[in-house]
Amino acid sequence: MTKQELVSEMATELGLSKKKCNETLNAMLEEIIIALESGNKFTQPGFGSFKPVETKERVGRNPSNGKKMLYPKKIRLKFKASEKLKDEINE
Numbered sequence: 001m002t003k004q005e006l007v008s009e010m011a012t013e014l015g016l017s018k019k020k021c022n023e024t025l026n027a028m029l030e031e032i033i034i035a036l037e038s039g040n041k042f043t044q045p046g047f048g049s050f051k052p053v054e055t056k057e058r059v060g061r062n063p064s065n066g067k068k069m070l071y072p073k074k075i076r077l078k079f080k081a082s083e084k085l086k087d088e089i090n091e
Contacts, residue, residue, distance in 0.1 A: 003025070046085065048079055050079050051079075052077055054076075055073055055074055057071065
């Protein structure tokens, strides 16, 4: 499902304009991003949670030439689906 398809479904379900639904979705996603950037966990009951996790700096190998290279530390997101979501998908 694309973002525009989601906006269309929201507009139909809620009886709002697509423009208003798009603005609402953008605002919601922006707030989630701000929370994750600041190191906070985002949880949506019945769906799951996103948690930022910092990985350590490490030495690896470039697969194309075999030379050692340094991978910098970075923030990755971990997603854990809720039991309710897992149950819904597996019905």
